[in-house]
Amino acid sequence: MTTITTRRFLQTAGLLFAGALLAACGKKEPAPAPEASTPAPAASVAAAPPPARVYVVGTDAAYAPFESQNEKGEIVGLTIDIVTAVAQKAGIEVKFVNTPWEGIFNALQQGDRDMLASSITITDERKQTMDFTDPYFDAYQLIAVKANSKVAKFDDLKKLKVGVQTGTTGDEAVTKQQGKNSTNIKRFESTPLALKELEAGGVDAVVADNGVVINYVTNNPDAKFKTVSDKAFAPEQYGFAVKKGNTELLEKLNKGLADIKADGTYDQIYTKYFGAAPAAAAAPATAASK
Numbered sequence: 373m374t375t376i377t378t379r380r381f382l383q384t385a386g387l388l389f390a391g392a393l394l395a396a397c398g399k400k401e402p403a404p405a406p407e408a409s410t411p412a413p414a415a416s417v418a419a420a421p422p423p424a425r426v427y428v429v430g431t432d433a434a435y436a437p438f439e440s441q442n443e444k445g446e447i448v449g450l451t452i453d454i455v456t457a458v459a460q461k462a463g464i465e466v467k468f469v470n471t472p473w474e475g476i477f478n479a480l481q482q483g484d485r486d487m488l489a490s491s492i493t494i495t496d497e498r499k500q501t502m503d504f505t506d507p508y509f510d511a512y513q514l515i516a517v518k519a520n521s522k523v524a525k526f527d528d529l530k531k532l533k534v535g536v537q538t539g540t541t542g543d544e545a546v547t548k549q550q551g552k553n554s555t556n557i558k559r560f561e562s563t564p565l566a567l568k569e570l571e572a573g574g575v576d577a578v579v580a581d582n583g584v585v586i587n588y589v590t591n592n593p594d595a596k597f598k599t600v601s602d603k604a605f606a607p608e609q610y611g612f613a614v615k616k617g618n619t620e621l622l623e624k625l626n627k628g629l630a631d632i633k634a635d636g637t638y639d640q641i642y643t644k645y646f647g648a649a650p651a652a653a654a655a656p657a658t659a660a661s662k
Contacts, residue, residue: 424465425465426465427459427464427467427486427487428484428485428486429455429466429467429469429485429487430469430480430484430488430490431452431468431469431470431471431490432470432472432473432490432562433447433449433468434561434563434564435449435490435491435562435563435581435584437449437584437587437645438450438451438490438491438584439451439452439491447468447470450509450641450644451489451490451491451508452468452489453641454489454632454641455489455612457632457637457638457641458628458632459628460628461632462625462627462628464624466487468489469485471485471490472561473490473538473539473540473561474539474561476490477501477502480502480615481501481502481615486618487612487613487621488612488614489613491509491511491581491583491584491610492504492611492612493540493609494507494608494609494610495541498613502614502616503614503615503617503618503619503622504611504612504613504614505611505614505622505625506611506626506629507609507610507611508612508638509609509610510609511581511583511607511609512601512605512606512607512608513541513542513579513580513581514580514582514585514586514599514601514605515577515599515600516567516577516578516579516585516589516597516598517570517576517578517598517600518570518597519596519597519598521577523576523577525600526545526549526579526604526605527549529549529550529576529577529579532556532575533557533574534546534556534557534558534575534577534578534579535558535560535566535569535570535575536557536558536559536579537562537563537566537580538559538560538561540580542563542579542580558574558575563578563580563581563584563585563588564584566580567588567592567597582601583646586599612625
């Protein structure tokens with residue numbers, strides 16, 4: 373009786389255990405679904421603005437007070453200040469490069485310079501190969517001689533040795549007077565060199581831009597020079613030169629030039645170098661030309 377009961381108990385327990393085991397084996401927990409990966413938002417990288425165009429300005433920096441180099445080697449002067457102010461108004465950047473006068477026009481034609489700002493007289497001949505802005509300076513020629521010289525007018529130079537800067541309107545005037553084959557015409561790379569030659573007695577007179585001549589005479593009193601003006605010299609005007617057909621840059625420069633004349637900046641710059649604004653400046657001590 374006891375044996376049967378125990379056997380049945382064991383059978384019953386075994387069945388229950390087996391059922392539980394089967395139930396456990398048959399039930400599978402579903403695997404957790406993988407979390408959807410959210411792609412990281414692409415980093416927004418702002419496109420870098422293109423570098424600003426820098427216009428290369430050629431200038432013969434041997435022409436005080438318009439264009440020259442100071443003791444630090446910096447290019448300074450009235451023309452430089454005007455171009456800088458014009459560029460600010462026009463919203464452009466400029467870089468000045470010292471360029472010898474003899475090659476300055478070729479540098480523009482070849483594209484080595486974007487513009488020229490070097491006390492360049494606007495002439496019909498030059499207009500054939502380059503474009504000019506509106507004038508930024510009224511100019512004319514002036515004669516420099518020793519204080520004891522008897523020269524009183526341009527005609528008095530016909531048979532004298534005259535120094536000029538090569539390729540300038542002063543050179544043209546003296547060449548027209550004496551003839552292109554005259555041996556009395558002494559040509560120099562710069563007006564200050566011609567004036568040094570006058571001081572040394574190598575020439576009898578110098579014909580050059582009167583602003584440059586006056587600046588030299590004022591700053592070199594020991595040279596004992598005097599100046600002679602003559603109405604035979606035609607009035608001239610300076611302009612900035614750009615390559616023929618570069619209307620985009622030309623328009624920007626003209627706009628900037630008009631703006632600095634309108635707001636008084638031009639008069640301030642002029643007064644800085646000549647002591648008075650153009651309308652009030654006394655002739656002939658306020659102009660020059662190349």
